[in-house]
Amino acid sequence: MEDVDHLAHERSKAQFDVEEMKIVWAGSRHAFEVTDRMSRLVASDPIFRKDNRTLLPRKELFKNTLRKAAHAWKRIIELRLTEEEASKLRFFADEPNFTELHWGMFVPFIKGQGTDEQQKKWLPLAYKMQIIGCYAQTELGHGSNVQGLETTATFDPLTDEFVIHSPTLASSKWWPGGLGKVSTHAVVFARLIITDDRDYGVHGFIVQLRSLDDHLPLPGITVGDIGNKFGSGAYNTMDNGLLRFDNVRIPRDQMLMRISQVTREGKYVQSNVPRQLVYGTMVYVRQTIVADASCALARAVCIATRYSAVRRQFGSQNGGVETQVIDYKTQQNRLFPLLASAYAFRFVGEWLKWLYTDVTQRLQAKDFSTLPEAHACTAGLKSLTTTVTADSIEECRKLCGGHGYLSCSGLPELFAVYIPACTYEGDNVVLLLQVARFLMKTVSQLPSGMKPVGTTAYLGRVEDLMQCHSTVKKAEDWLNPSVVLEVFEARATRLSVACAQNLSKFAKQEEGFLELAADLVEAAVAHCQLIVVSKFIEKLQEDIPGKGVKEQLQTLCYVYALNLLHKHLGDFVATGCITPKQASLANDQLRSLYSQVRPNAVALVDSFNYTDHYLSSILGRYDGNVYPKLYEEAWKDPLNESVVPDGYHEYIRPLLKQQLRNARL
Numbered sequence: 001m002e003d004v005d006h007l008a009h010e011r012s013k014a015q016f017d018v019e020e021m022k023i024v025w026a027g028s029r030h031a032f033e034v035t036d037r038m039s040r041l042v043a044s045d046p047i048f049r050k051d052n053r054t055l056l057p058r059k060e061l062f063k064n065t066l067r068k069a070a071h072a073w074k075r076i077i078e079l080r081l082t083e084e085e086a087s088k089l090r091f092f093a094d095e096p097n098f099t100e101l102h103w104g105m106f107v108p109f110i111k112g113q114g115t116d117e118q119q120k121k122w123l124p125l126a127y128k129m130q131i132i133g134c135y136a137q138t139e140l141g142h143g144s145n146v147q148g149l150e151t152t153a154t155f156d157p158l159t160d161e162f163v164i165h166s167p168t169l170a171s172s173k174w175w176p177g178g179l180g181k182v183s184t185h186a187v188v189f190a191r192l193i194i195t196d197d198r199d200y201g202v203h204g205f206i207v208q209l210r211s212l213d214d215h216l217p218l219p220g221i222t223v224g225d226i227g228n229k230f231g232s233g234a235y236n237t238m239d240n241g242l243l244r245f246d247n248v249r250i251p252r253d254q255m256l257m258r259i260s261q262v263t264r265e266g267k268y269v270q271s272n273v274p275r276q277l278v279y280g281t282m283v284y285v286r287q288t289i290v291a292d293a294s295c296a297l298a299r300a301v302c303i304a305t306r307y308s309a310v311r312r313q314f315g316s317q318n319g320g321v322e323t324q325v326i327d328y329k330t331q332q333n334r335l336f337p338l339l340a341s342a343y344a345f346r347f348v349g350e351w352l353k354w355l356y357t358d359v360t361q362r363l364q365a366k367d368f369s370t371l372p373e374a375h376a377c378t379a380g381l382k383s384l385t386t387t388v389t390a391d392s393i394e395e396c397r398k399l400c401g402g403h404g405y406l407s408c409s410g411l412p413e414l415f416a417v418y419i420p421a422c423t424y425e426g427d428n429v430v431l432l433l434q435v436a437r438f439l440m441k442t443v444s445q446l447p448s449g450m451k452p453v454g455t456t457a458y459l460g461r462v463e464d465l466m467q468c469h470s471t472v473k474k475a476e477d478w479l480n481p482s483v484v485l486e487v488f489e490a491r492a493t494r495l496s497v498a499c500a501q502n503l504s505k506f507a508k509q510e511e512g513f514l515e516l517a518a519d520l521v522e523a524a525v526a527h528c529q530l531i532v533v534s535k536f537i538e539k540l541q542e543d544i545p546g547k548g549v550k551e552q553l554q555t556l557c558y559v560y561a562l563n564l565l566h567k568h569l570g571d572f573v574a575t576g577c578i579t580p581k582q583a584s585l586a587n588d589q590l591r592s593l594y595s596q597v598r599p600n601a602v603a604l605v606d607s608f609n610y611t612d613h614y615l616s617s618i619l620g621r622y623d624g625n626v627y628p629k630l631y632e633e634a635w636k637d638p639l640n641e642s643v644v645p646d647g648y649h650e651y652i653r654p655l656l657k658q659q660l661r662n663a664r665l
């Protein structure tokens with residue numbers, strides 16, 4: 001097969017230093033070197049092959065995932081990889097499996113909620129994978145409403161144990177990843193009940209599920225997989241599980257007791273910390289999901305951009321070549337905002353990581369003041385970025401026309417794997433309602449002179465923002481960060497204030513919350529979009545080296561903001577932040593920005609530095625050699641192993657003969 005770069009011409013048009021942009025995308029030179037090394041390590045190892053995933057029956061698929069996870073662990077030990085390198089290796093192995101829950105939730109939960117003693121006991125076992133853990137919170141009948149969980153942990157003072165029990169079918173644990181077939185232990189969320197029969201609400205407990213000798217469930221435990229999920233391959237590599245307890249006894253010291261304790265005498269002691277800290281692992285995971293959203297979105301956009309540059313339709317003159325579909329303004333209008341969003345989510349993800357680290361340090365110093373903001377930001381940005389990413393993967397499939405529907409485009413499996421992110425770790429609407437509560441609380445405190453800080457600081461300028469009008473007079477006026485920021489702040493303020501005013505008309509605030517939920521969600525979205533825009537603008541204040549790199553990012557930042565403005569025109573115009581004329585100027589500016597993105601588009605997706613292995617897409621191949629490889633791939637399908645298909649003699653031949661007989665009659 002020819003070995004040429006079909007996209008070389010596209011790459012030659014780039015107006016910036018791609019190698020420097022790779023470093024900006026990775027976050028630092030060090031991060032770039034680690035990701036680059038780990039992605040190549042995985043790509044060159046045949047055990048991490050994944051091109052056959054969608055064709056395997058579930059049992060084989062699952063066994064193969066176990067093999068890969070074991071191999072990944074072997075390589076981590078052999079190569080003495082650091083925690084950072086190991087997590088990148090697992091990321092590029094690119095197959096959802098139990099290790100994500102072990103490292104991503106079980107270990108962080110013990111770190112966050114365990115006492116020093118408990119950490120000393122459990123963490124070394126978990127670090128060496130001598131035990132494998134999962135996070136068992138959700139139940140068959142209860143997911144979003146954590147306070148509604150039914151599993152009980154009743155203290156027995158006679159034996160100094162907790163008795164874990166599933167009182168109803170609805171209380172069966174349902175969904176935890178890694179639970180179905182692999183985990184030996186789980187962090188189990190259960191209602192704490194002490195001898196006085198008082199219910200102290202949900203707490204976390206470490207429960208051993210399976211024997212460490214033969215992997216059989218321990219007495220009183222019923223455990224299994226919940227069944228096949230959406231799509232082929234995809235998330236079916238994960239053993240999401242069900243779990244029931246029949247009066248299972250665990251020692252008292254297996255309740256995680258950093259936040260609250262039960263003494264030997266059965267006394268409940270609450271440390272001097274907010275009870276919401278029991279939800280701390282969710283805050284941590286939501287923050288990581290935002291960072292992952294940019295990766296998944298970048299992956300889909302990389303495929304769609306490269307293929308749009310390869311694909312040609314219409315426009316041939318005098319028998320010449322047809323037009324590259326990336327040159328159509330409609331294609332640009334659908335694709336370039338997604339490219340801009342990938343960068344926007346990357347930077348807001350970086351900032352969120354900083355916010356999370358900051359809040360963690362404050363918590364250690366017993367400063368809980370920024371916890372509500374950290375909760376609102378992680379919840380809101382998790383919701384916003386995963387919703388956009390899920391929708392955008394589907395849009396990228398459509399941008400690739402018919403070929404996008406082929407498994408080998410990589411997009412169907414990516415979509416199937418990604419969409420549950422809109423549900424897990426908090427349903428996206430439920431999370432936006434949390435943001436709305438936070439906003440309403442902030443607005444209600446304004447009259448008392450309370451100065452909002454952090455991401456709600458803009459609400460402190462409520463009087464100005466309720467009245468301001470954009471000064472834009474010509475299209476280029478939109479290329480000004482303070483002009484853009486002001487309209488996003490004004491829109492977010494006006495939507496929040498309108499909700500607060502409408503809420504005040506209800507005698508009971510909870511009734512108002514239920515009735516106005518749809519408006520509240522819109523106000524929350526406006527607030528979250530403002531955060532993303534403002535963090536992109538803040539990123540551009542940094543010293544960013546490399547020829548043309550900052551200029552490209554500036555262009556993408558305006559594409560991101562002006563496209564949002566265009567999509568939510570109703571909000572911006574109805575709240576009087578901009579006039580219809582200014583909206584139309586924003587649109588003119590957006591079109592002209594697309595022309596600036598166009599020559600750089602392929603280089604901008606090259607900057608993600610994804611290997612062909614990670615992309616697993618024929619349409620997104622680095623060399624753009626799409627048609628020969630699609631043709632080759634078709635012949636690999638098991639249906640093409642024989643010229644005449646199985647079933648011909650039973651079903652096709654009799655049918656044809658019957659039709660022939662009928663015709664003769």
Ligand SMILES: CCCCCCCC/C=C\CCCCCCCCCC(=O)SCCNC(=O)CCNC(=O)[C@H](O)C(C)(C)COP(=O)(O)OP(=O)(O)OC[C@H]1O[C@@H](n2cnc3c(N)ncnc32)[C@H](O)[C@@H]1OP(=O)(O)O
Pocket residue numbers: 094095096100101135137138143144145146147177234276277279280282283371372375410413414417423424425426427430434437
């Ligand atoms: C092609 C193939 C590609 C392969 C690709 C492979 C790559 C892999 C890709 C993806 C794999 C990733 C793996 C991901 C694994 C998935 C893991 C999923 C795990 C889970 O889902 S665990 C279960 C999560 N469950 C939830 O999130 C439940 C959601 N519900 C809640 O959080 C709460 O119930 C609630 C917040 C909605 C309500 O809680 P409640 O106590 O009732 O609270 P309120 O009364 O509303 O509020 C009280 C008070 O508390 C504040 N608060 C609430 N939550 C928090 C918090 N977390 N932190 C701090 N504070 C919180 C709230 O604001 C209120 O404050 P106030 O009183 O108003 O001041």
Ligand SMILES: Cc1cc2nc3c(=O)[nH]c(=O)nc-3n(C[C@H](O)[C@H](O)[C@H](O)COP(=O)(O)OP(=O)(O)OC[C@H]3O[C@@H](n4cnc5c(N)ncnc54)[C@H](O)[C@@H]3O)c2cc1C
Pocket residue numbers: 101135136137138142143144145174175176177235240420423424425426427428429430433517
């Ligand atoms: C792939 C996958 C992996 C998972 N992994 C784990 C895991 O490892 N551990 C674990 O414990 N759990 C896990 N979960 C469970 C997950 O956390 C829950 O599914 C999630 O929290 C949503 O809860 P739910 O299913 O109860 O949805 P529901 O709350 O039943 O939502 C159903 C609908 O009701 C709406 N709704 C609910 N409440 C409100 C409200 N107050 N106002 C307005 N609308 C509302 C929602 O928006 C949604 O449209 C996983 C789920 C999936 C899909």
